[in-house]
Amino acid sequence: MSLRLPVTAADHALGSADAPVTLLEYGDYQCPFCGRAHPIVEALRARFGDRLRFVFRNFPLTEIHPQALHAAQAAESVAARHGEDAFWRMHHAIFAHQKALLDRHLGEYAASAGADPGAVLGDVAAGAHVARVEADFAGGVRSGVNGTPTFFLNGERFDGDWRDLEGFAAAVARAAGEASGHVHPAQAAHRE
Amino acid sequence: MPTPLPPGAAAPDFTLPATGGDALALSSLRGRPVILAFYPADWSPVCGDQMALYNQVLPAFRAHDAALLGVSVDGVWCHRAFADDRRLHFPLLADFEPKGAVARAYGVYDDAEGTSERALFVLDAAGVVRWSFVSPAAVNPGADGILDALDRLDPKSTP
Known part of the structure; x- marks a missing residue:
């Protein structure tokens, strides 16, 4: 199962586009499994450093997670207003407080990320970023996302057990090895 | 293992008890594409x-x-509780009595487990199977x- 929408500059990414491995997560901010996966992703990022780029796309299952859509919209609003660093502060704040995702909580996390909570909640109420979230979701469905979290390593769905950090890390390392055989460092340096 | 009905086969008609109504006849949906999603059981995590x-x-x-129709061998009360819990907005059909008869007709009954397999069928508006797929149960x-x-049924509407 392969990713149909390639990673672009419009995606939220941590790490360099030149990294040999891109780990992409389709996630839902209210999904408890995504909450459990968050520290696993952080551990992989710590372990692989510059060799790993992490990308997050929204896949809110709003019928079973009624607060997931507002959380995703709030994170997108913070990104649109204050940039990627602020997005990631918001992303981490949401997963750190996943059991409190009412709008007033989202406002607190937005403030802690450096955003004006009133403006962010105004965007949420107006649905300013719903289209972006829905586009993420639709692209995920077409790529074979079958629940949350679903991970892709260099565009291939990772069907292993993400809860097993060592197994997940081994898959990342394999992806890094394969990719380094295809992308010469000198070529990589010329890419954006 | 039985073989799922292949593309080109006429989809056998059936009438089963459904959530959100009394009974649902496949033939009542003629004129529209139909997605049949057979799954082993309500409540198991993967099905959910x-x-x-x-x-x-x-x-x-x-x-x-x-x-879209979900089909399993669970009874209608079980389906109703499951559909309420998961807030499902499509009918679940009870292939309960005689057990698994519809799954058998589509070639996706697992005798060893006593459930249907995890199988998907897309029927066209004329009731012909156009695509089928059996997934490992897990x-x-x-x-x-x-x-x-x-998309292949209706190329004009490809997003």
Whole structure:
């Protein structure tokens, strides 16, 4: 199962586009499994450093997670207003407080990320970023996302057990090895 | 293992008890594409994910005017509790008595488990199977295969 929408500059990414491995997560901010996966992703990022780029796309299952859509919209609003660093502060704040995702909580996390909570909640109420979230979701469905979290390593769905950090890390390392055989460092340096 | 009905086969008609109504006849949906999602059981975690996913993808199915039916051997009260719990907005059909008869007719009954397999069929508006897929029971097949099959039925509406 392969990713149909390639990673672009419009995606939220941590790490360099030149990294040999891109780990992409389709996630839902209210999904408890995504909450459990968050520290696993952080551990992989710590372990692989510059060799790993992490990308997050929204896949809110709003019928079973009624607060997931507002959380995703709030994170997108913070990104649109204050940039990627602020997005990631918001992303981490949401997963750190996943059991409190009412709008007033989202406002607190937005403030802690450096955003004006009133403006962010105004965007949420107006649905300013719903289209972006829905586009993420639709692209995920077409790529074979079958629940949350679903991970892709260099565009291939990772069907292993993400809860097993060592197994997940081994898959990342394999992806890094394969990719380094295809992308010469000198070529990589010329890419954006 | 039996063989699932292949593309080109006429989809056997059936009438089964359904959530949200008394009984549902497949033939009543003639004129629209139909997605039949056979799954082993209500409440098992993978099924929950799969049905929750399809629930969320319903607007994309409806963009093709397609009807989605979930089918398992669970009884209608079990289905009702499951559908309420997961807030499902599509009918679940009880292939309960005689047990698994519809799954057998489509070639996706697992005698060893006493349940249907995890199988997907896309029927066209004339009631002909146009795509079928059997997934390992533990693997949620996602929705991309269904959407691709619907696109092929109706190329004009490809998003």
